[in-house]
Amino acid sequence: MAKKKKLTAAEIAAQNEAMEAAQIQQAFEQGTNTLRDLISPSAIEIHSDYFRLGNKYGRTLYVYGYPRSLYTGWISPIINIDEVIDVSMYIYPVESAVVMKNLRTKVTQLEASMNINAEKGRVRDPELEAAINDAEELRDQLQVGAEKFFRFGLYITLWADSLDELKFVQQKIETIFGQQMIFSKVANSQQEQGMNSIMPQCTDQLQIRRNMNTGAISTSFPFTSADLTQDKGILYGINMHNNGLVIFDRFSLENANMVVFAKSGAGKSFTVKLEALRSMMVGSEILIIDPENEYQKLCDAVGGSYIRLSLNSDVRINPFDLPKVVDSEDANDALRANLVTLHGLFRLMLGGNQMSASGQVVPALTANEEADLDQALIDTYARAGITSDPLTHQSTPPTIMNLYDTLLHMEGSGPQLAQRLRKYTTGTFAGIFSQQSNVDINNQMVVFNIRDLEDELRPVAMYIVLSHIWNIVRAEQKKRLLIVDEAWQLMKYEDSSNFLFSLAKRARKYYLGLTTITQDVEDFMGSKMGRAIVANSSMQLLLKQSASAVDVLSDVFKLTEEEKRRLSNFPVGQGLFFAGQNHVHIQIIASETEEGLITTNPNAKRTV
Template sequence: MKLRRTPPALSTMAHPGALRVGARTLAFPGGVAASFAVTGYPREVGAGWLEPLLTYPGRLDVSLHVEPIPQAVAAMRLRRQLARLESASRSDAEHGRLADFATEAAADDATDLAASLARGHGRLFTVGLYLTVHAATEQELEAEVERIQALAASLLLDAQPTTFRALQGWVTSLPLATDALRLRRSFDTTALAAAFPFTSPDLAAPAGDTTVLYGMSGSGVVLWDRFAQDNHNSVVLARSGAGKSFFTKLETLRLLYQGVEVAVVDPEDEYARLARAVGGTHLRLGAAGVRWNPLDLPARGGPHDDVLARRAMFLQTLVATMVGQPLSAQARAALDAAVLAAYACAGITRDPKSWTSPAPLLADLVAQLAVSTSGAELAAQLAPYVTGSYRELFDGPTTTAPSGHLIVFSLRDLPDEVKSVGTLLALDAIWRRVANPRDRRKRLVVVDEAWLLMREAEGARFLFRMAKAARKHWAGLAVVTQDAADLLGSDLGQAIVANAASQILLRQAPQAIGAVGDAFGLSEGERQFLLTAERGEALMVAGSASRVAFQVVASDAESALITSDPAELVHLEPAEATFTLFDDEEGDPL
């Protein structure tokens, strides 16, 4: 295993004779280099103790070679080491010499390590740490070498030059997995783990088995596990074009690597290529032939759930969003009675045995409202969704059941007037899956362009309830929006932000920086950073003590799947459009 900081300039070697080997240096056509092997280490190290070397401002290659030692071999070596140390201590005591405290400390360390290995708490590794410093001229190299040796000495590292082995030292620093020097030292698991700078010192937070790489900061790698925090929610705020959707899709993809189930409300159909690539379910609400019945009952609920009552309460929220205003008490009463009557006509009662019957349609509900004196006005307001311009989505039973490890509800084909309704329908379907007590697993619910729902009072309340209750069902809610005013300008929006342990801010518009700065308690420097941030530069806020600025980093393969930049998409080949969806419970194709 190798940990490298910067790539070597292999392209500068025009031909084999272009490399000149000296006693301690190598000369390239474009510069010179010198290598060092670390032969001495401090007795105790802290987490990220290699950080000063990895963040060195000059050009420095840091190469770490790791090789595990078999357990039997490690136990035999420890026994021999303990025997030598104990023998030396006894010899000193028998001859009346003063105790060698270094030997006693080494014996104690060996004893603790042997006990740890015997209990299976760790392993032994042979580790080689090598440094190669580059410069343009011999004079610059001498100055760089002095600085590197001083830095290594400050870390209590003994860095020895590879005299007469300069070529082997340089080869060892290349990404070839070849250790030509073999100057190794034994490390246990804890010491080796501390050598890897895989956490940023500016972001103190627990990590678990679903840790995700967010990007690179000036002080190291930014890793974050939303499921190890107090709650699993997040808020992503940015102006248009700052990279918020790119970041969210990248986290979605990397959580899928970890086995987390993800559901997305996608207003602009940006997740379609990702869903096709990973075999997810892609539901295009509003497209020709796609139907969605909001009166569907879940296949099965909890042992004490009244599924019918819960569906009736959701329909109160849905209808209020459809008509664009809160319902009066009289209208709510009429709607509740019409819902129960529509289910009764379909043979569905409060008896769980009847819940498997085909559910009534929205048209059946409106028909029940129309025959009621108090519900006639509400039935007239719902006419566009039954007989008017918006009827196509609701004119029949649900065509595709949402299931799988990635579920994407695309709303691009819906008219703008119906997008808030489509968002609410998608969130309801997702929430029924999340709240299923028979299927507990880590889940993430992504609501992209959440301002579409926040501008509706009922939609904002639904999103707030989900933010409050998601943690109890082992789920996280990711709210992504470019309109900070809609999120921060209401009490419910501020409550959603307050219930998000992970807060990611990308570039902000000058008109919004005041509200964003006040809401997140940003310093003047942090505000200036967000005003001038480049695409993909973000500020991670996790409470008042943990804050770090980082650059979102994606591989070429990941970027090809998640980019929405037209200039990049025009050069990408179309993704394969045919794939098979499997039901996650039965294993049969949908």
């Protein structure tokens, strides 16, 4: 039996050291593999016209054709498109001597072609003449060093969650390019190369390039700031990108609606009051629903009408009022439209549609109660001599007291509904909305203050005031702004949020701009109607937000990481101003006199 060789102390130490090194190497390799698994996609699938990276679909396009001349910022619509895309630009400088030699050869060929056409008696070719002139002009500029020459490659990768969505995004991109006579193609059978060309490694594997001089290539600079200066409009503030003035007319957009989102103290009311004051200077009428008594000083300063709604005031607004419309189409529909509005109002008065624990809507009225209420409303108007005939609409309208009496003497659920409405007729909330209107708003600024109303009555009051304003807007079309502060109170109820959305959707027809202000972004954007109101507003202003609101707004407005970071750190009076397709970082600025009129800061200097 062979004896084992006895190891020396040095040999044992060397063996232990080798084993330890192997263990360290193994641990390092395991760590490397784990890290790679964490940062890499689960799989990559390459097809001829698209690729799949994990759960995302991608498609790379390249631009191959340009018009004869490009304007500055032509790529801005692509950069600001409301889709997830990656854009890569490759710019290769070319030696001027090489370009001069090639241009000399090209000019010779073009002139030869023109001479041959002339000898054969062919009609002159304007395109050939333009090419010669462009080449000669470029030769002159290169000769004196005024221009340089480059090779330019532009690639765009689109990202989506499905192939159908990918096709939709591609059509949007191609439409934008086509409007500018720029032509793009899918990188067929080169999607892997296209994907690599978009990645941050800066490896141009597609190598599809176009010759451009300095002037042409400078127009593709992707970080040009949006310019929101117009010849008419009002001053909103300073463009922080270029220190230019943001002068804008909101009525020049497809609609004049605006939403303002900000946390408390970020300057949202200050901004809206400043806009209202400056809009009055260009002839706009201002209508405001003020839940916190913030607009009284401004209203008094400009000689406006300040209407304080409370159970102790003498102000009365009758929700049964009909608009005194001139348009025949609106006149025929006035009664029916007001009946629909009243249905929503009484559902709100009787508790509003509530959400059950399972997430389903529990209606405030049953189907039978809805039918009885509808008949009672029609009968109440008929007893006052008002029918669908527009000639009867000048009669004195009924009130909730008349509706109460009609319901009380009806069969079915009428008496029960009358008892539920009694607090608005003879009970706690009697008077304010159960008598004929005595409000006169024949003024350039009218503020409806609802601060002193009970919390339960506030949404009802906002609904009735909005309905009253809407009747006035329809009766006489003027350039008006309607400001609804703390609009989240309306978004809590289905009927009031639907009514506010209806105003936003129809305001343009009556030359009205709706401004919706809220600090409870999550509640507002969590509502389907809230998102619809934002979608129907061509202007948005995002001031400083809470951290939770930033994520919600980022998803809606497709903000970049830098914009998200700024949005939660903006100082008071700064924010993101969206107008149509453009948006800028804006600083709201007011003169000393304006600030004295509109600030609510008790330490600020007051100017009257």
